[in-house]
Amino acid sequence: MRVVHYLNQFQAGVGGEDAASTPPQVHDELVGPSRLLARLLEPGGEQSGDAHEVVASISCGDDHAASDPGVMTEVLRLAREVGAEMIVAGPAFGSGRYGLACGRLVAGAAAEGMPAIAGMHPDNPGVDQAGGAVVVAAGASTREMRPSMERLAAAALKVAAGEPVTAEDGRVGRIPRRTTTVEQPAAVRAVDLALARLAGDRDATEIPAGLFDVVSPAGPVEDPAEATIALVTEGALVPAGNPDRLEAARATRWVHYPLDGVTALAAGDYESVHGGFSPAAANADPHRILPLDVARELEEQGRIGALHHEYLATAGNGTAVANARRFGVEWAARLHGSGVQAAILTAT
Amino acid sequence: MSIAEQVGAPRIVPTRGIPYPAGDPELDPEEERAWRRRLLETALRAVSTPVKRPTIFDVEESAS
Numbered sequence: 001m002r003v004v005h006y007l008n009q010f011q012a013g014v015g016g017e018d019a020a021s022t023p024p025q026v027h028d029e030l031v032g033p034s035r036l037l038a039r040l041l042e043p044g045g046e047q048s049g050d051a052h053e054v055v056a057s058i059s060c061g062d063d064h065a066a067s068d069p070g071v072m073t074e075v076l077r078l079a080r081e082v083g084a085e086m087i088v089a090g091p092a093f094g095s096g097r098y099g100l101a102c103g104r105l106v107a108g109a110a111a112e113g114m115p116a117i118a119g120m121h122p123d124n125p126g127v128d129q130a131g132g133a134v135v136v137a138a139g140a141s142t143r144e145m146r147p148s149m150e151r152l153a154a155a156a157l158k159v160a161a162g163e164p165v166t167a168e169d170g171r172v173g174r175i176p177r178r179t180t181t182v183e184q185p186a187a188v189r190a191v192d193l194a195l196a197r198l199a200g201d202r203d204a205t206e207i208p209a210g211l212f213d214v215v216s217p218a219g220p221v222e223d224p225a226e227a228t229i230a231l232v233t234e235g236a237l238v239p240a241g242n243p244d245r246l247e248a249a250r251a252t253r254w255v256h257y258p259l260d261g262v263t264a265l266a267a268g269d270y271e272s273v274h275g276g277f278s279p280a281a282a283n284a285d286p287h288r289i290l291p292l293d294v295a296r297e298l299e300e301q302g303r304i305g306a307l308h309h310e311y312l313a314t315a316g317n318g319t320a321v322a323n324a325r326r327f328g329v330e331w332a333a334r335l336h337g338s339g340v341q342a343a344i345l346t347a348t
Numbered sequence: 349m350s351i352a353e354q355v356g357a358p359r360i361v362p363t364r365g366i367p368y369p370a371g372d373p374e375l376d377p378e379e380e381r382a383w384r385r386r387l388l389e390t391a392l393r394a395v396s397t398p399v400k401r402p403t404i405f406d407v408e409e410s411a412s
Contacts, residue, residue, distance in 0.1 A: 217358030217399045224392045235369065277367040287384065288371030294384045303392065342395040344388070346369040347352065 001115070001160050002055045003041065004084035005034040006075060006105055008098040011142075012059030020097075021337050022061035024075045026082060031057045033149055037088060040153035052160060056082045063337030065101035066329055072104040076112075084114070088156050091119035091138035091148040092126060096329035099126025107131030115159045119152035123213035125325035127173040134159055136170040212321070227341035230308035232331060234316030235282065235289035235348045236274035237265075247315055248275030254314035254327050256334075259307065263296045274348060276317035289346055308340050316348060353402040359394040360404050361387060383407075 009019040011032040030038055038054040058078055065071050079087060087109045089102035102118040103126035109116035110133035119138040120126050127135050136155045138148035155169045165171045182189075189206065196204045221227045238246050244255050265286035272282035272289055282289045290311055299307045312331050316324070335343055352360045363369045370384050386407045394405040 212355045214356055215358070217401075220398045221395045224396055229392075229395075279367070281365075281368045281371065281373050284373075285371060285380075287381075288368035288373075291370040291384050291388055293381065294370075294388045297385070298388060298392070303389075344391045344395070346363075347357075348366045348369055 001052050001085040002083045003037075003052055003086045003088055003156070003160075004056050004058055004079040004082060005030070005037050005054050006079075006087065006089040006102065007032060007034065007057060007059050008065070008092070008095070008101070009059055009061045012057060014059055014061070017336070020061040020063035020333075022059075023064055024058060024060040024071065024078055026078055027057040027059065029057075030054060031059070033091075033145060036146070036149050037153055037156075040150060041156065052086075052157070054088075055084070058082075060101065062095065062097035062101070063333045066097035066333035067337060069104055072101055072108055075101075075105055076108045079109075086156070086160055087114060087116040088152065089116070089118040091145070091152055092121075092124060093138050093142060093144070093148070094121045094124060094140045096125050096325075097333045099124035100129055100326065100329050100333075102126050103129030103131075103133075103135070106133035106135070109133065115162075117152065117156050117159045117165075119148055119155075122172045125322070125329050128322040129326065130173055134165045134171060135173040136165065137172045213325075221342045224304050224342070225302055226305045228306045228308055228339055229295070229304045230311070230335050230340045230343040231259075231290055231292065231295055231346070232312040232335075232343050233290050233346040233348075234274075234314050234319075235346055236272050236315035236317075237270055237282065237286055237289040237311075237313055238273055240269055240271050242271070242273050246273055246313070248273050249315060249317040251315040251317070251319050252323055254312060254331070256310050256312045258310050259292065260309050262292065264293050265290060274315045274317055276315075277348060289348070291344075291346065295344075308335070308338065350404075353404070356402055358399050358402060359391075359397070360402060361390045361394055362404060362406060363387060 009015050009022055013031055014022055034054055034057040041052040058075055089105050092098035092102045099120040106116035106118045107130050110131055116133040118135050121140050122137050136151055151170045155165050158165050193204055246255050267284055270286040272279040287293050295307050298304045314327055364372045372380050372383050390405050390407045
């Protein structure tokens with residue numbers, strides 16, 4: 001199969017965070033870990049009779065890739081242009097923006113019937129974005145490139161051969177269910193699990209419950225007086241009338257509104273559509289949700305370098321954890337790509 | 349442990365109420381704005397402070 005490998009700007013050698021906004025590009029020759037992937041896919045040629053060739057490396061800056069789902073549609077188009085028959089993306093390790101991009105890319109490929117596989121840490125928000133494509137676990141950081149790429153390549157060979165990839169291969173995320181019959185009915189298994197737990201086994205389970213992942217805190221802002229600060233909120237503050245129909249609960253989207261030239265939020269011009277509390281206090285004074293008046297004061301007085309020209313909002317009411325994590329990655333990509341150094345979130 | 353700490357928010361400034369995270373309807377408007385100002389100044393202190401794990405930054409009532 002002709003394989004196209006997707007990676008981010010770091011792995012492609014294009015640059016660091018400074019290059020996070022670079023658009024998608026097809027490289028003249030294989031870059032970074034694409035070469036390792038190519039070597040690992042070679043045995044597939046001997047064993048299965050199909051030669052696997054990594055025909056191109058395609059990279060994109062993390063902020064650009066994560067900000068707009070349309071970007072990965074473009075990457076897929078570029079991949080097809082160079083003759084891709086299969087997509088391998090990552091490993092993205094713990095990088096949320098890179099993982100989101102990989103997830104979207106392989107989901108798009110799978111939706112078009114193209115074999116596709118991504119590698120990333122099991123906690124990466126991109127795991128939930130992969131649609132019908134395969135995701136296999138990678139380590140937490142680039143230090144684990146070799147074992148992670150070996151696992152990704154091994155699973156890619158299976159995907160290329162049309163063989164199922166299972167948890168034993170390191171598969172994470174949505175794994176298609178296969179119905180089997182077990183000997184013991186659920187009631188018996190439930191009691192056995194309860195007894196095991198009472199005996200001290202806190203791990204045994206048939207269905208793993210999702211846990212909150214751990215995100216490393218960003219380093220401190222050196223001097224707020226030089227920094228661009230953004231206000232963001234999950235208090236669902238929107239222009240009166242909720243023009244973009246932000247959901248009041250179980251939000252699947254987030255919204256953004258301009259603050260250029262806005263020095264205060266007048267009652268009646270904005271409202272909170274958060275379904276988890278009475279909006280009366282917020283509607284009487286929207287600054288109770290988004291502290292714009294004071295932020296402008298701080299800006300005028302030189303306490304902050306600048307207030308970002310827009311605010312981001314969603315409703316944090318029964319938000320699915322997977323969606324909330326995706327919003328966080330998308331917000332980070334958008335704000336970072338715009339030169340913001342810190343964000344203040346008002347949470348309800 | 350607060351929910352913010354439990355879910356791992358790295359820098360946390362506790363406020364006074366869910367329906368008014370950046371305000372306090374019990375106060376008169378001037379006092380409320382002053383409270384909001386102290387909240388934001390605490391937030392600036394928080395983003396300028398290195399942290400390794402969820403860290404609470406309380407508004408310092410004695411600060412001018």
